[in-house]
Amino acid sequence: MLKIENLHATVADKPILKGLSLAINAGEIHAIMGPNGAGKSTLSYVLGGRPGYEVTEGSVMFAPNVIPGESRGSDGALELGPDFRRGTGTTETLDLLALDPHERAAAGLFLGFQYPVEIPGVSNVQFLRESLNAQRKARGQEPLSGGDFLKLAREKAGLLKLDMDMLKRPVNVGFSGGEKKRNEMVQMGILDPKLAILDETDSGLDIDALRVVGDGINTIMRRPDKAVLLITHYQRLLDYVQPDFVHVLAAGRIVKSGGPELALELEREGYAEIAA
Amino acid sequence: MTATTHPSRRDEAWRYSDIDAVTAAWPLPAPESIVVPAGGEFRRAIVQDAGAIHQIEMSIGKGATAALHILNIGGAYGRIELAVTLHEGADFTLGAVQIGGGDQNLEIVTTVTHAEPGAKSRQIVRSVLGGTATGTYLGKVAVARDAQQTDSEQDVKAMLLGRSATANAKPELEIFADDVKCAHGCAIGELDAMSLYYLQSRGLPPAEAKKILLQAFVAGVFDGAEDEARLQALALAKLGELV
Ligand SMILES: Nc1ncnc2c1ncn2[C@@H]1O[C@H](COP(=O)(O)OP(=O)(O)O)[C@@H](O)[C@H]1O
Ligand SMILES: [Mg+2]
Numbered sequence: 337m338l339k340i341e342n343l344h345a346t347v348a349d350k351p352i353l354k355g356l357s358l359a360i361n362a363g364e365i366h367a368i369m370g371p372n373g374a375g376k377s378t379l380s381y382v383l384g385g386r387p388g389y390e391v392t393e394g395s396v397m398f399a400p401n402v403i404p405g406e407s408r409g410s411d412g413a414l415e416l417g418p419d420f421r422r423g424t425g426t427t428e429t430l431d432l433l434a435l436d437p438h439e440r441a442a443a444g445l446f447l448g449f450q451y452p453v454e455i456p457g458v459s460n461v462q463f464l465r466e467s468l469n470a471q472r473k474a475r476g477q478e479p480l481s482g483g484d485f486l487k488l489a490r491e492k493a494g495l496l497k498l499d500m501d502m503l504k505r506p507v508n509v510g511f512s513g514g515e516k517k518r519n520e521m522v523q524m525g526i527l528d529p530k531l532a533i534l535d536e537t538d539s540g541l542d543i544d545a546l547r548v549v550g551d552g553i554n555t556i557m558r559r560p561d562k563a564v565l566l567i568t569h570y571q572r573l574l575d576y577v578q579p580d581f582v583h584v585l586a587a588g589r590i591v592k593s594g595g596p597e598l599a600l601e602l603e604r605e606g607y608a609e610i611a612a
Numbered sequence: 613m614t615a616t617t618h619p620s621r622r623d624e625a626w627r628y629s630d631i632d633a634v635t636a637a638w639p640l641p642a643p644e645s646i647v648v649p650a651g652g653e654f655r656r657a658i659v660q661d662a663g664a665i666h667q668i669e670m671s672i673g674k675g676a677t678a679a680l681h682i683l684n685i686g687g688a689y690g691r692i693e694l695a696v697t698l699h700e701g702a703d704f705t706l707g708a709v710q711i712g713g714g715d716q717n718l719e720i721v722t723t724v725t726h727a728e729p730g731a732k733s734r735q736i737v738r739s740v741l742g743g744t745a746t747g748t749y750l751g752k753v754a755v756a757r758d759a760q761q762t763d764s765e766q767d768v769k770a771m772l773l774g775r776s777a778t779a780n781a782k783p784e785l786e787i788f789a790d791d792v793k794c795a796h797g798c799a800i801g802e803l804d805a806m807s808l809y810y811l812q813s814r815g816l817p818p819a820e821a822k823k824i825l826l827q828a829f830v831a832g833v834f835d836g837a838e839d840e841a842r843l844q845a846l847a848l849a850k851l852g853e854l855v
Contacts, residue, residue, distance in 0.1 A: 386809050441815035453810040457828025463811060466824070471815035506828075507810075523814065 337362045337402060337531055337563045338432075343394035345382045352378045354588035355394070360531070360563050362403040367566045367574055367599060370585035371607045376567045377450050379585070380535045384447040385437040398432040400444035400530040403561055412561045414444050414530060417476035441467070442474035444530030446523075448537050450567075452516040455507040460519070461489055463507060464526055471527065492525030496552045513540030521552045532557055533565045538573035550576025571603040584610055625693075628748040628780045630717040633689035634665065643667035643695070650674040650699070656681070657839040659846060660718075663687015669695045672702040674728075681837035684710035684718045685850045694722045698731035706735040707833040709843075711850045712745035712777075719748035726759040726792075733764045738830045739781075742773035742854040748780040753796075757788040766796040771803065771829055773822075773854060822855040823848075 338360040345353040352375045360366050370376055381389045383396065401413045420443070423434025430443055455463075469479040480488070493500050496518045508516050517537050524532055534553070541549060554577060557564045566577060574582075574596065582598040583590045584607065592598065592610055602610055618638040619626040626634065644666070648654040650673035660666060663686055672678045676699075684690050696704055710718040724733045739747035747770060755762045770779035783796040803825050811821035827848060834843045 384813050386813075387805065436818070437809065437812040438815050438817050438821075441813060447813050449810065449813075453806050455807045455810070455825070455828070457831050458811075458824055463816070463824055464814065466820065467811070467814035467816050470817060470820060474815070527814065 337364075337399055338565075339395075339397045339399075340383075341395050343379075343382070343396065344392045345378060346390050346392055347378060347388060351392075352588055353382065356585070356589050358583065358590060360565060362530075362563055363560045364581065365558065365564045365566065365577060365579045366581045366583065367568060367579040368583050368585050368590075369568060369599060369602055369607075372569075374585045375588045376585055377535055380447055380450075380533045380565075380567060383432065383440075383533055384445070385433075385435065385440055391433055396432040397429050398440075398443060398445065398531070399429040401561075402428055412559070415475060415477075416443060419476070420474065438470065439474065441527070441529075442471040446527055446529035446532045448517075448520045448524060448532060448534035450535040450539070452508050452511075452520055454509045454511075456509050458507050460503045460505060460507050461486070464489065464503075464523060468527060488526055489522075492522045492556075495525060495555060496522045497548050498522050514542060514545045517541055518545065518549060518552075521549055521556070525552065525556045528556070530561065531563050531565070533567070535567045536569060537566070538568055538570065546573065547576060549573075553577050571599050574599050625721050625750060627750075628717070628719060628746060629691065630689035633663075633717075634691075637665055640665055640667065643669045643693075646670040646678075648672045648676045648678050648702075650676060652676040654678040655838040657837050657843055658682045658692065659686075659843070660684045660690045660692055661686030661846075663690055665689075665691045665693070667693045667695075671697045672699060672704055672731075674699045675701045677703040679705040679707070679837070681834055681839075681843060682706070682708040682710075682720065683834075683843050683846055684708065684720060685712070685846070688716060690716070690718045692720050694720075695725075696722065696733070697725045697727050698733060700728040701730040702728075703731065704733040706733075706737070707835075707837060708735075708737045708749075709739075709830045709833050709847055710737075710747050711740045711830075711847065711854065712747055713742040713854045714745060715743060716745040717748075718745070719750070721748075722751045723754065724752070724764065725754045725756065726762040726764065726789075727756050729759050729789075730761045731759065731763075734767075735765065736767045736833055737769070737781075738833055739770040739779055740773065740826055740829065740851065740854065741770065741777035741779055744776045744778075746778040746780070750780075750782050750784070752784040752786060753794060754786040755789050755792050755794070759789050760791040762789060762792040762794065764792070764794045766798075768796070768798045769829070770800045771826065772800065773803070819852075819855040823851055826851045826855065
């Protein structure tokens with residue numbers, strides 16, 4: 337699904353990612369852990385195409401429909417159509433870094449923000465409906481009607497136990513930290529991506545909200561044709577969303593990879609030991 | 613407003629104007645006169661879409677209410693000039709949006725005089741400027757000596773879509789009474805990069821994302837306007853041309 341090779345990136349001319357490689361297959365959940373300032377958010381922004389995050393070396397290929405062991409994507413395959421921009425990629429595999437942020441979204445990438453943005457005056461449901469329909473248009477699909485959209489939004493809000501009234505309010509304005517993170521997950525549910533990169537979705541959540549968000553991630557994303565990259569500082573989210581692989585990011589590179597037990601080891605011994 | 617020789621840039625109220633266009637239009641016809649009688653209620657929507665100089669003199673009688681909503685969007689040079697006099701306990705609302713692209717020059721120039729006590733005026737002006745366009749708001753609030761308990765507000769914001777666009781904003785107070793509340797706020801900014809990125813990360817193409825943010829920026833100005841739906845639709849269409 338995602339193949340990152342030797343990725344180097346700078347922010348404001350400062351090198352942050354220094355040769356990061358990572359491969360994620362459909363059906364897998366990967367966790368990236370690491371100390372503050374290691375470059376975790378930078379990685380998520382680079383993958384999401386945020387302006388100012390400049391790739392100086394390396395490649396990222398994104399194959400939203402490739403499932404290991406299957407010749408072609410399952411029923412849930414995203415039809416991208418012949419006109420979809422692919423960079424130097426092929427029919428199956430997109431050159432992610434050549435795409436604009438909105439094209440990456442239409443190709444099935446979702447970024448859960450560490451700090452979701454407040455946008456006064458713009459209603460959640462309005463912008464989400466327009467976003468979903470913009471994605472569908474880019475893929476050559478018919479728009480979703482207002483009624484169908486509201487039904488979908490209500491279902492996902494229910495899943496994340498977020499009041500439907502909050503979804504009608506301006507984007508994240510006056511939301512608590514936990515409500516913002518649940519709103520991110522409602523958006524993920526509505527947009528139904530193939531690959532979700534979730535940057536510290538667990539921070540700011542109390543224990544009940546953590547369970548709700550964890551269940552939400554599992555319900556929406558734990559499927560053979562989808563994948564998740566969970567960026568987290570703590571082990572606790574991983575009790576709810578069990579990763580298949582855990583990686584340690586330090587000083588702009590993956591310095592260690594392992595199974596779920598690596599997260600427990602990190603919790604016990606701290607990053608300094610492991611990353612050394 | 614009733615000068616006989618045409619103005620130059622040395623005249624404060626015409627400092628940012630397209631003087632060639634003003635000269636070509638000179639002499640201007642007499643200003644439109646609106647008299648709202650005591651206790652009356654007046655609402656009017658004005659769409660300036662052809663490049664005109666529109667001057668209005670308005671007198672709002674005792675206890676009367678007047679609301680003007682203005683959409684200033686058309687022509688190479690569009691100017692709306694208001695001279696409003698409020699009598700005792702009168703209430704005046706101006707809600708104005710100007711949206712300009714290319715090399716348009718759009719301006720709203722107001723003089724609001726609180727001639728008697730207890731009147732209230734509220735002006736909200738939003739400008740969105742792209743290309744090499746210029747948008748200007750010059751607004752003077754004058755409070756006469758015995759116009760106590762005056763309550764006036766000027767809320768002025770401009771959004772620049774590029775480095776070559778220009779916004780001028782000058783709220784001005786001339787107060788001769790001592791028991792007054794006159795608020796004014798003025799801000800010139802650009803679209804928030806993080807908001808724009810957030811919207812695009814959900815799948816909105818850049819132009820759509822900008823349009824949504826600009827729509828939010830001008831939202832509310834036309835609330836309760838005469839012809840509100842038409843003003844909103846015209847504003848949105850013009851924003852769509854700009855992004
Ligand atoms: N906009 C920015 N301008 C300058 N430096 C930045 C910016 N964003 C991040 N950095 C720097 O990049 C490094 C990595 O930051 P970040 O990716 O946010 O780390 P993490 O998410 O792992 O805590 C830090 O040293 C941080 O100071
Ligand atoms: Mg971070």
